[in-house]
Amino acid sequence: MRPTLDRELQLIQSGHALIAGIDEAGRGAWAGPVVAAAVILNLQEASSLREVNDSKQLSPRQRDRLYQIIVDQCLTYGIGQGSVAEIDELGILPATRLAMQRAAAALSPQPDALIIDAVRLPQVNKPQTVFNFADSISVSVAAASILAKVTRDRLLIDLDAQYPAYQFTRHKGYGTQIHRAALQSVGPCAIHRRSFKPISALLTDRLI
Numbered sequence: 718m719r720p721t722l723d724r725e726l727q728l729i730q731s732g733h734a735l736i737a738g739i740d741e742a743g744r745g746a747w748a749g750p751v752v753a754a755a756v757i758l759n760l761q762e763a764s765s766l767r768e769v770n771d772s773k774q775l776s777p778r779q780r781d782r783l784y785q786i787i788v789d790q791c792l793t794y795g796i797g798q799g800s801v802a803e804i805d806e807l808g809i810l811p812a813t814r815l816a817m818q819r820a821a822a823a824l825s826p827q828p829d830a831l832i833i834d835a836v837r838l839p840q841v842n843k844p845q846t847v848f849n850f851a852d853s854i855s856v857s858v859a860a861a862s863i864l865a866k867v868t869r870d871r872l873l874i875d876l877d878a879q880y881p882a883y884q885f886t887r888h889k890g891y892g893t894q895i896h897r898a899a900l901q902s903v904g905p906c907a908i909h910r911r912s913f914k915p916i917s918a919l920l921t922d923r924l925i
Contacts, residue, residue, distance in 0.1 A: 719770055720859040722763060724846060728830045729760075733844065735792070737828035738857025739817050741836070742772070742865035744809055747900075747916055748883070748890035748909045749873050750801060751809065753816035754864035755824055755831075756787065756794040758857050765790050769859050771852040772866040784867040787860045794861075795823025796868055805912040814838055820861075834858050880906045 725736045741753040758766065765786055772780055788794065797819025799812030807815075818838055821831065830844040834851035848854070852862040870889050877885040883899045883906065890896070890908075892915060900909075900919055909916050 718853065720852070720854055720856045722760065722856050724832055724851075724855045725758075725760065725857055728832070728844075728846065733829040735826060735828045736830050736832060736857060737821060737824060738832050738851075738855055738859070738861040739821060739838075740834045740852050740858050740862040740865055741813050741816060742862070742869040743890065744813055745892075746890035746910075747892050747896065747913055748801075748885070748906075749869065749876065750798040751804065751813050751816050752865050752869040752872070753797045753799075753813070753820040754794060754861040754868065755797075755817070755820035755828075756857060756861045756864060757792045757824060757826075757828055758787075758860060759790055759792050762790050763856075766856055766860065769856055769863065771850075771859050772862040774853070775863070777870070780863050780867050780870075783860075783863050787864060791860070793824050793826065794864055795820040796864065797821075797823065801908055801910055804910050808912070809910075810836070814840070820865075832858050834862070876908060880908065882906075 728736050735757050737755045737757045739755045743751045797816040799816040804812040832855045833847045835849050837847045851858040873885045873889040882903050888896050905916050
């Protein structure tokens, strides 16, 4: 099953002219921020979006190519982050909400309604259609998932140069064997989420 514009068209028929899709990337990673994207697609150019899909179903090369198509085609897009400090202080869900709110606030023009993958935004006073796996159902959310994933991957590749021992380019901060081995060898760095159990357990072990 591929995402469609059915949800967007339903909202338009209900009187909402500008629909933003919102999704995040990096919620389950051990290191780096959580990144969210919001995008209002130009539905008059929908033919250029045939290959847009949930970012997890695409290769890095496909995501990079579609990223540029989405950025060129859309009416507007915004990116927001929840920092490692915010993740550790507030928890991953509140930090994810902050990232999504920041992405939505960056849109100009502002949307009339939102379609969001899994996370409702109580602080945003707009109609919200929220459901699980929205990135595989709604083209707008799938597009947002690509923007969020590519943005975050590029950020972690940049951070790899700053923290080469962890090989962030290879795993983007997720809990792979390579990442685990690096943590056991040299310990966590400034961009590791110390509130996450694998990191907090490692820190506890080092204190014993």
